[in-house]
Amino acid sequence: MTQPAAPIAAVLEQLRSALAPGRVIDDPTQLATYDCDGLLHYRVTPALVVLAHDADDVRLAVRACAQHGVPFVARGSGTGLSGGALPHADGVLLVMSGFRAITAVSARDQRAVVDPGVINLDVSARTRPEGYYFAPDPSSQQVCTIGGNVAENSGGAHCLKYGFTAAHVLAADIVLPDGERITLGTTAPDAPGYDVLGAFVGSEGTLGIATSVTVRLTRTPAAVETFLVGFADTDSAGAAVSAIIGAGIVPAAIEMMDALAIEAAEAAVACNYPAGAGAVLVVELDGPSDEVAAEVAAAEQHCRDAGAFEIRVAANDEERQAIWRGRKSAFAAVGRISPDYIVQDGVIPRTALPEVLRSMAELARERGVRVANVFHAGDGNLHPLVLFDERVPGQAAAAEDASGAILDLCLEHGGSITGEHGVGADKAKHMPKMFTAEDLGTMQLVRCAFDPTGISNPGKVFPTPRLCGEVPGKRSAAHPVQAAGLGEVF
Amino acid sequence: MELIPALHDLGIDARPGEPDDLVDDHEVPCVAFPVSTDQVSAVLREANSRRATVVVRGHGTKLAFGGAGPAPDLLLDLSRCDRLLEHAPGDLIARVEAGMPLASLQEVLHASGQRLGIDEPVPGSTVGGVVATNLSGPRRLHTGTARDLLIGVTVVLADGTVAHSGGKVVKNVAGYDLGKLLVGSLGTLAVITEATFRLHPVPARAQWVSASAQPDALEPLLARLCHSQLAPSALEIDWPRDGVPTVAMLLEGSADGIPARIAAAQAEFAMPTTVDDDLDWPWQLPTRDVARGICLKLTCRLGAVAGIASAAHDLGLHVRGAAGTGVLYAVPGWTTPESLESGLRTLRDLTRQQGGSAVLLTAPALVRRRLDVWGPVNGLAVMRRLKAEFDPGQLLSPGRFVGGI
Ligand SMILES: Cc1cc2nc3c(=O)[nH]c(=O)nc-3n(C[C@H](O)[C@H](O)[C@H](O)COP(=O)(O)OP(=O)(O)OC[C@H]3O[C@@H](n4cnc5c(N)ncnc54)[C@H](O)[C@@H]3O)c2cc1C
Numbered sequence: 001m002t003q004p005a006a007p008i009a010a011v012l013e014q015l016r017s018a019l020a021p022g023r024v025i026d027d028p029t030q031l032a033t034y035d036c037d038g039l040l041h042y043r044v045t046p047a048l049v050v051l052a053h054d055a056d057d058v059r060l061a062v063r064a065c066a067q068h069g070v071p072f073v074a075r076g077s078g079t080g081l082s083g084g085a086l087p088h089a090d091g092v093l094l095v096m097s098g099f100r101a102i103t104a105v106s107a108r109d110q111r112a113v114v115d116p117g118v119i120n121l122d123v124s125a126r127t128r129p130e131g132y133y134f135a136p137d138p139s140s141q142q143v144c145t146i147g148g149n150v151a152e153n154s155g156g157a158h159c160l161k162y163g164f165t166a167a168h169v170l171a172a173d174i175v176l177p178d179g180e181r182i183t184l185g186t187t188a189p190d191a192p193g194y195d196v197l198g199a200f201v202g203s204e205g206t207l208g209i210a211t212s213v214t215v216r217l218t219r220t221p222a223a224v225e226t227f228l229v230g231f232a233d234t235d236s237a238g239a240a241v242s243a244i245i246g247a248g249i250v251p252a253a254i255e256m257m258d259a260l261a262i263e264a265a266e267a268a269v270a271c272n273y274p275a276g277a278g279a280v281l282v283v284e285l286d287g288p289s290d291e292v293a294a295e296v297a298a299a300e301q302h303c304r305d306a307g308a309f310e311i312r313v314a315a316n317d318e319e320r321q322a323i324w325r326g327r328k329s330a331f332a333a334v335g336r337i338s339p340d341y342i343v344q345d346g347v348i349p350r351t352a353l354p355e356v357l358r359s360m361a362e363l364a365r366e367r368g369v370r371v372a373n374v375f376h377a378g379d380g381n382l383h384p385l386v387l388f389d390e391r392v393p394g395q396a397a398a399a400e401d402a403s404g405a406i407l408d409l410c411l412e413h414g415g416s417i418t419g420e421h422g423v424g425a426d427k428a429k430h431m432p433k434m435f436t437a438e439d440l441g442t443m444q445l446v447r448c449a450f451d452p453t454g455i456s457n458p459g460k461v462f463p464t465p466r467l468c469g470e471v472p473g474k475r476s477a478a479h480p481v482q483a484a485g486l487g488e489v490f
Numbered sequence: 491m492e493l494i495p496a497l498h499d500l501g502i503d504a505r506p507g508e509p510d511d512l513v514d515d516h517e518v519p520c521v522a523f524p525v526s527t528d529q530v531s532a533v534l535r536e537a538n539s540r541r542a543t544v545v546v547r548g549h550g551t552k553l554a555f556g557g558a559g560p561a562p563d564l565l566l567d568l569s570r571c572d573r574l575l576e577h578a579p580g581d582l583i584a585r586v587e588a589g590m591p592l593a594s595l596q597e598v599l600h601a602s603g604q605r606l607g608i609d610e611p612v613p614g615s616t617v618g619g620v621v622a623t624n625l626s627g628p629r630r631l632h633t634g635t636a637r638d639l640l641i642g643v644t645v646v647l648a649d650g651t652v653a654h655s656g657g658k659v660v661k662n663v664a665g666y667d668l669g670k671l672l673v674g675s676l677g678t679l680a681v682i683t684e685a686t687f688r689l690h691p692v693p694a695r696a697q698w699v700s701a702s703a704q705p706d707a708l709e710p711l712l713a714r715l716c717h718s719q720l721a722p723s724a725l726e727i728d729w730p731r732d733g734v735p736t737v738a739m740l741l742e743g744s745a746d747g748i749p750a751r752i753a754a755a756q757a758e759f760a761m762p763t764t765v766d767d768d769l770d771w772p773w774q775l776p777t778r779d780v781a782r783g784i785c786l787k788l789t790c791r792l793g794a795v796a797g798i799a800s801a802a803h804d805l806g807l808h809v810r811g812a813a814g815t816g817v818l819y820a821v822p823g824w825t826t827p828e829s830l831e832s833g834l835r836t837l838r839d840l841t842r843q844q845g846g847s848a849v850l851l852t853a854p855a856l857v858r859r860r861l862d863v864w865g866p867v868n869g870l871a872v873m874r875r876l877k878a879e880f881d882p883g884q885l886l887s888p889g890r891f892v893g894g895i
Pocket of ligand 1 (some may be wrong): 007013029037038073074076077078079080081084085102116137138140143144145146147148149150151152153154155156157171203204206208209210211331419421
């Protein structure tokens with residue numbers, strides 16, 4: 001009797017002959033370069049890497065996986081911060097970054113059709129000359145892919161006004177986990193049927209792989225005003241945010257940094273933020289010129305009323321970049337003031353900000369770590385950076401513990417365990433704190449409709465996925481064919 | 491035991507259907523009036539154990555949307571689940587029960603200078619009804635539709651399971667967004683009992699700038715207005731059967747900002763315009779009789795709006811809708827089922843070539859029973875699988891949705 005080949009070997013053999021040379025990688029040293037995404041402390045070397053260049057590559061690879069029961073994971077640029085693109089040790093990693101043509105742009109229709117590996121910023125670079133841009137702007141936009149944005153429902157500083165990726169995707173081609181290729185949505189809004197695409201966006205690669213994405217383009221605003229405001233402390237900065245939003249102003253962005261985050265940014269990029277500030281706000285307003293002028297005046301007044309000691313309005317694009325430089329570099333900059341750090345991502349109702357910041361400082365102090373805060377203040381999305389030194393015994397554990405406690409704090413205030421970085425491999429264990437078993441079971445129904453065998457990015461998002469058809473209390477589903485037949489009866 | 495006494499035993503109000511309770515011209519044997527999510531769950535458990543089919547009703551203003559199904563065993567009336575559960579003005583969110591009238595919600599929100607950015611083209615709607623039909627009005631250009639504003643839902647599955655997704659914060663990517671699937675699902679996937687929305691501030695001022703255009707000036711006019719940097723809240727068109735198209739732009743903003751924007755808008759129109767504090771027509775569907783009349787929904791890519799509107803006009807339809815997003819409503823003068831069928835076929839071909847669709851939004855049950863209400867649908871196979879997972883017994887509004895779901 002011959003030994004049955006390992007499923008992965010069968011997939012390898014099949015793809016070697018089906019795909020163009022060089023698209024399949026099984027060399028261990030090369031494989032090791034794909035062992036993590038932006039969350040560096042989780043590492044798994046994939047059994048196989050496929051460098052996909054078109055939809056056929058994806059379809060063939062996924063079909064081979066389906067045939068042999070091999071798990072697969074899609075990877076864009078690997079900038080994800082929750083381990084969403086963490087490979088599966090016995091599976092295939094489909095790298096989409098070489099699949100990156102912008103296939104159509106129509107300013108008149110305010111649409112672009114792009115491959116999943118297209119870099120976020122490249123869409124805007126291409127469409128700006130015509131007066132349009134792709135609004136979702138994660139800080140990683142120079143490197144992250146549209147496919148990754150879709151999978152994570154990524155946001156950015158400007159999503160307060162313009163919405164997340166979900167609001168900017170009209171249609172997509174998807175390779176389902178069984179290798180079938182479908183189109184969801186249309187170039188027009190309100191495609192008839194369930195908004196399956198809406199559910200696919202943000203599903204973190206667990207429902208299939210996007211091979212083409214039709215995105216909405218946004219008209220560039222006539223005017224953009226950016227200003228930097230210095231406050232003595234985060235409480236007064238928070239009060240200014242509340243006053244601005246309470247006055248009915250919807251800023252394009254309103255970002256806060258606390259003293260520690262400012263210190264880090266100064267050390268890294270010498271952003272020259274107001275000296276002695278306990279907190280700064282970066283406020284951006286955009287729209288028709290007169291409207292923006294009126295809003296800037298009002299917003300500045302609210303800042304002063306809340307105790308701002310310095311307001312710096314950018315006079316031109318260069319000064320605007322200078323203001324943003326400090327904010328955008330903040331994550332990486334923390335490396336200057338701490339050997340190690342954890343980037344957390346949680347959400348609270350914005351009005352709970354002062355209380356949450358105090359509790360956070362408290363819980364950090366109890367655990368002997370420091371927390372720097374950079375956040376999207378307008379929508380309560382916190383990015384606490386937990387600073388620690390791995391060489392000090394116990395600090396890594398203390399930081400990990402503080403980081404988890406911050407999420408508990410968010411949940412206590414009716415918030416969320418993630419605002420934009422996703423659940424991935426990292427936060428699956430926290431999901432039961434936010435959702436009941438019934439909630440998770442119901443989400444699992446969606447998974448089962450797409451991926452009954454659970455081969456698409458397994459182990460992500462859900463803590464302990466049940467097998468499809470085994471959800472307690474759920475009757476077995478009517479066979480799709482039978483359902484199709486029933487459709488004609490009515 | 492019969493269903494009605496069984497529900498009474500559970501402490502839930504229920505009675506036999508009356509003439510006002512007809513669903514697609516069918517009499518219903520039982521109407522239940524739960525007052526909470528728990529009671530909805532109890533009703534559905536009971537119905538499920540008897541394999542009873544269920545149609546959900548808010549205020550019944552849009553029961554004629556979608557395909558016509560067989561007679562349901564139970565009409566689940568949510569009008570008594572009508573509480574505002576939470577309004578946090580500082581966080582710009584509100585959590586409401588599905589049976590709350592949208593107008594009552596807006597009234598409460600207005601008192602705090604806020605609104606839910608969903609218009610009410612069919613007056614009398616409940617919040618749940620608006621979500622389940624994904625109905626939208628002019629301001630969708632600015633705030634999107636229910637899918638963009640719904641940040642959390644509580645639903646009850648056909649077997650009585652209560653589930654939530656999302657939450658009450660605006661930004662949240664934890665878990666699948668079930669709300670997206672529920673928007674526009676016409677009660678076929680699960681029963682929505684609570685919804686949480688993000689809100690918007692009510693701007694200090696609003697003004698409409700409008701103009702009547704010659705048909706051949708329509709496309710260049712729309713192209714200019716869509717490309718303008720005026721950031722309008724709405725861009726609407728109305729083209730009566732025997733008239734010329736009127737195009738209207740809604741500008742909302744601050745007292746200081748609006749005058750200059752009006753002047754800029756008039757320059758973009760480049761034709762004689764009228765400025766009004768408000769207009770009536772954009773807020774209404776082009777039909778007065780949503781329950782019994784016939785109304786189509788035509789969608790297309792943005793650049794094809796003028797072409798589709800003009801083709802529909804040539805076919806004898808009254809066209810009105812969101813020229814700035816590509817969603818038009820059209821009322822035909824056709825009187826026979828044959829003319830409706832062939833007109834629909836023509837419009838399906840035309841809209842499909844422009845990336846869109848032609849759906850029979852509302853029509854008498856007789857007509858909906860005979861015609862395909864939806865036309866071609868992308869991704870139908872996955873939709874069927876979703877339905878099979880959520881409602882394996884096919885108990886929730888069978889026959890109302892795409893592909894006979
Ligand atoms: C410095 C820095 C700043 C960041 N700032 C932000 C921010 O401001 N806002 C924000 O939201 N995020 C931010 N992120 C996180 C990250 O950049 C985003 O999640 C981004 O969308 C990931 O894109 P990617 O191409 O790197 O995807 P990857 O990390 O490669 O993958 C992310 C997920 O998407 C899936 N995936 C990838 N391609 C596809 C596809 N074609 N079809 C289906 N699934 C697919 C993967 O399986 C994985 O689950 C930041 C990250 C870094 C490192």
